[in-house]
Amino acid sequence: MPQTLRVxxxxxxxxxxxxxxxxxxxxxxxxxxxxxxxxALTLFKEASGPFGLYAVLGGGMMGMWxxxxxSSGFAIEFEKxxxxxxxxxxxxxxxxxxxxxxxxxNALFGLTNMVxxxxxxxxxxxxxxxxxxxxxxxxxMVLTLLSVSALGLIFASAFVLTRSxxxxxxxxxxxxxxxxxxxxxxxxxxxxxxxAAYILGPTWGIDAIRIAGGQANASLTFWLxxxxxxxxxxAFWLDVGVMLxxxxxxxxxxxxxxxxxxxxxRRDGTLVEA
Amino acid sequence: xVAVLELSSQQGQATSSDKAIVAEHLCKVFNVTxxxxxxxxTQVVAxxxxxxxVNYGELFGLVGPNGAGKTTTIxxxxxxxxxxxxxxxxxxxxxxxxVTKVRERIGxxxxxxxxxxTRVNAIDNMRYFADLYGVPVNIRDKxxxxxxxxxxxxxxxxxxxxxxxxxxxxRLHLARGLINDPNIIFMDEPTxxxxxxxxxETRNMIRELVEKGKTVLLTTHYMFEADELCKRVAIIRNxxxxxxxxxxxxxxxxxxxxxxxxxxxxxxxxxxxxxKGVTDVLAVSADLSENKQVLKIQTPKxxxxxxxxxxxxxNSRIYDLKIKEPTLEDxxxxxxxxxxx
Numbered sequence: 138m139p140q141t142l143r144v145x146x147x148x149x150x151x152x153x154x155x156x157x158x159x160x161x162x163x164x165x166x167x168x169x170x171x172x173x174x175x176x177a178l179t180l181f182k183e184a185s186g187p188f189g190l191y192a193v194l195g196g197g198m199m200g201m202w203x204x205x206x207x208s209s210g211f212a213i214e215f216e217k218x219x220x221x222x223x224x225x226x227x228x229x230x231x232x233x234x235x236x237x238x239x240x241x242x243n244a245l246f247g248l249t250n251m252v253x254x255x256x257x258x259x260x261x262x263x264x265x266x267x268x269x270x271x272x273x274x275x276x277x278m279v280l281t282l283l284s285v286s287a288l289g290l291i292f293a294s295a296f297v298l299t300r301s302x303x304x305x306x307x308x309x310x311x312x313x314x315x316x317x318x319x320x321x322x323x324x325x326x327x328x329x330x331x332x333a334a335y336i337l338g339p340t341w342g343i344d345a346i347r348i349a350g351g352q353a354n355a356s357l358t359f360w361l362x363x364x365x366x367x368x369x370x371x372a373f374w375l376d377v378g379v380m381l382x383x384x385x386x387x388x389x390x391x392x393x394x395x396x397x398x399x400x401x402x403r404r405d406g407t408l409v410e411a
Numbered sequence: 412x413v414a415v416l417e418l419s420s421q422q423g424q425a426t427s428s429d430k431a432i433v434a435e436h437l438c439k440v441f442n443v444t445x446x447x448x449x450x451x452x453t454q455v456v457a458x459x460x461x462x463x464x465v466n467y468g469e470l471f472g473l474v475g476p477n478g479a480g481k482t483t484t485i486x487x488x489x490x491x492x493x494x495x496x497x498x499x500x501x502x503x504x505x506x507x508x509x510v511t512k513v514r515e516r517i518g519x520x521x522x523x524x525x526x527x528x529t530r531v532n533a534i535d536n537m538r539y540f541a542d543l544y545g546v547p548v549n550i551r552d553k554x555x556x557x558x559x560x561x562x563x564x565x566x567x568x569x570x571x572x573x574x575x576x577x578x579x580x581x582r583l584h585l586a587r588g589l590i591n592d593p594n595i596i597f598m599d600e601p602t603x604x605x606x607x608x609x610x611x612e613t614r615n616m617i618r619e620l621v622e623k624g625k626t627v628l629l630t631t632h633y634m635f636e637a638d639e640l641c642k643r644v645a646i647i648r649n650x651x652x653x654x655x656x657x658x659x660x661x662x663x664x665x666x667x668x669x670x671x672x673x674x675x676x677x678x679x680x681x682x683x684x685x686x687k688g689v690t691d692v693l694a695v696s697a698d699l700s701e702n703k704q705v706l707k708i709q710t711p712k713x714x715x716x717x718x719x720x721x722x723x724x725x726n727s728r729i730y731d732l733k734i735k736e737p738t739l740e741d742x743x744x745x746x747x748x749x750x751x752x
Contacts, residue, residue: 140545147542151528151535158530158571220525224587227491228543229514235543404493406441406486 144230148238152212156246169250173199174257178264190352193264197254198319198343201247202285206306206313208243209289212236213296226399233395236293240286247282269351273373277349281342284380287387288313288338294394318343322357335359338383345376428503431595431626432465432488437497438650439483457483459650461497470617470627472641474634476747480650481630482599488628489519489597502594515544518593520584522600529573533564533583536572537590544591558586562616578609585616595626602636614640634740644739648747658739665737665745668693669713672735673706673720677727685723689716694744703730709741 173196213236216222225235258264268274292309316334318326323334334340344360347353348369353361360372401407439458445451458480465471473481486492488499490510498505504512528536537555546554559565562582567575572583581601588596598617602610617640621627631637637644638658645655654661683697686708694709710716714734721729 143542143545143548147539151531151539154531154535155528219528220521220523221528223486223491224519224521224526224540225543227489227514227519228540229511229545230543400493403491406483406492 140230141234144234145238145241148235149242150238152239152242153245155215156242169200169203171253171257171261173197174254174262178258178262190266190347190350193254193258193266194343194346194350195319195321196258197251198317198339199314200250200254201282202314202317202319202339203310204247204250205240205243205282205285205289206292206310208246209236209240209286209293209296209306211306212239212243212293226403231395232399233290233294233392236290236395237286240289240293241283243289244282244286247285248278251278251282267351268349270349273349274346277342277345277373277377280377280380280384281339281346284338284342284384284387287384287391290391291387291394294391294398313337313339316340322354323359324357324362336383338380338387341376341380341383345373345380348373348376428500429467430464430500431467431469432463432471432499432501432628434464434484434488434499435462435497437461437484437487437499438495439480439487439492440495456650458487458494461647461650461652463645463652463655465626465628467626468621468624469642470621470629470640472637472644473628473630473647474632474637474644474743475647477632479647479747481647483650484647485597485599485628485630489517490514515591516594518588518591518596520588520596520598520601522581522584522598522603524577524580524604527572527580527583527587530571532571533559533568533575533586536583537587540587540590546591554590554592558589562586576609578605578612581605581609581613582616585613589620593625595628596620598627598629600630600632602631602633610636634738634743638739646743646746654742654746661742661746662737662739665693665709665742668709668711668737668741668745670735670737670741671708671710671713671716671720672731672733673708673724673729674731675704675706675724675727675729676702678704678706678724679727682723682727686720689719689723692716694741694748696744707741707744709737709745 174193177193177196213222216225226232255266259266292305296305315321316326316330317323317337317339318334319339323331323340326334341359344353344358347358348361353369353372356362358372360375361369364372364375437458438456438460441455441457443453443455445453461480461484463471473484475481483492487494488501488506490506490513493507498507500506501513502516504516506513528539534555537558538551541551541555556565556568559568562585564579564582564586567579572580575583585601588598601617602613605613614636617627617629629637629641641658643655643657644661645652646661647653654664656663678697678699680697680699683695683699683706686692686695686706689710691712692708692710695707697706698704708716708720717732720732
């Protein structure tokens with residue numbers, strides 16, 4: 138296995154071991170989604186159209202993004218609390234790969250979050266969740282999770298320098314959630330918000346998920362509006378393509394930032410501050 | 412010592428450098444910003460000018476009071492901090508330019524209970540760092556087992572680290588620091604907070620590593636530890652090396668003096684301060700925290716000072732008074748107090 142993958146896997150494995158050692162993960166991954174779904178379904182109860190999936194995915198995305206953002210920030214803070222950040226930085230492997238491994242583990246937990254939402258909506262609230270194309274639906278969900286993780290990586294780099302990542306994670310959770318159109322489609326948001334929405338990978342991922350779910354509305358979905366409802370398959374891949382390009386850009390930005398931030402932390406001596 | 416650790420001390424050397432570590436005029440200044448609206452920048456000099464060399468296979472000690480610059484120096488040498496000026500090489504590699512090469516070849520052991528993943532077991536801690544250091548997979552598990560056996564932790568290797576005692580955690584730190592079979596091991600106060608028996612055990616392990624050809628740079632607060640272990644000791648004060656010699660060489664700095672050691676009760680800080688004003692008293696140290704207080708006075712006057720001691724301590728109880736030969740600790744005290752030129 139190449140060393141980069143080995144480091145990512147090892148960090149992923151260690152994060153999973155920590156998750157398993159700490160049963161509190163049940164709270165953000167099962168109980169919180171239950172509440173999100175309940176709130177979302179209540180909000181959309183009177184709405185007509187394909188809002189069942191919007192409500193459920195909105196709640197799912199909220200939980201997933203919150204989980205990833207919190208965990209990305211926590212990845213650095215956790216190392217600081219344990220007193221291991223210096224030792225990890227002093228190892229010859231790249232800190233970005235270590236945090237990437239943790240982010241992937243967070244993404245996986247984000248996925249359990251989403252699955253929990255779907256199950257709760259279907260079994261407890263009896264929401265009809267007919268998914269048009271289950272394979273593309275799953276694929277777009279996994280890719281969206283990776284995009285969310287990559288976005289989390291950018292924030293994680295900044296958290297190397299902060300004394301308390303929690304302040305930032307609390308502040309960033311709702312803006313990204315709203316701007317990415319997780320619960321309310323971007324088309325319904327004010328026009329000036331659109332540029333910010335379209336540079337977010339998850340915005341395109343959510344559109345792809347909705348198209349694969351077969352409940353996307355052309356007037357509320359960018360590519361579907363451009364290529365037409367009859368070309369939904371093309372619109373799906375255009376969404377996925379744009380998301381992947383943005384995700385790659387996130388990884389490139391995170392790589393650059395991590396290098397800069399690590400050098401700054403080594404110059405200013407901020408690796409141990411907790 | 413386990414087979415996987417039997418490396419030549421010269422292995423991994425980059426150049427023809429005949430020194431394991433070379434520090435030349437290392438300086439580290441931190442910029443500190445205070446205030447919110449009116450931000451005020453100040454500079455804190457942690458290390459002013461530090462130069463020394465460490466030979467291959469040597470156990471070199473860096474001692475000094477809190478805030479003297481020991482840890483900052485070690486962090487610059489281990490690439491965790493970037494120096495403001497000066498130059499340092501480890502195994503011939505520049506610590507600022509050849510960061511990865513230095514990191515691959517060194518081990519770091521920090522003191523204290525932190526620095527471990529306490530929610531997982533010792534094997535998982537070791538395995539994680541083995542992966543970060545790129546230890547070949549075919550020898551990783553064997554090495555982890557041998558290191559944990561060497562440190563006497565194998566029987567508890569599958570227990571969570573949070574259930575370990577301080578001593579066990581310190582041994583795990585040592586094992587972790589050896590996971591990449593380093594040429595040089597940097598140890599920052601490895602016996603801090605340990606009870607005497609465990610500290611002795613840790614010192615024996617350090618000694619064993621050096622016997623096997625490893626180079627060790629050790630920082631410590633404990634002079635007897637430096638005296639017992641180190642071939643050479645550098646004393647650092649206010650970010651500068653004030654003396655560098657063998658323990659016996661350093662003791663020569665205070666050969667002209669005797670140490671009057673008083674054990675008593677009821678000795679106050681005020682009385683200790685009074686001794687500093689007595690003619691020919693070169694250094695005074697006191698441990699007043701315990702029931703049996705200990706006061707040490709360095710003076711060339713020897714027993715002639717007894718009458719003055721009795722006068723100053725007339726309101727305290729004296730249990731014992733001895734005139735002793737100076738130790739490395741006494742030399743250290745004189746050097747850090749600045750009374751030796």
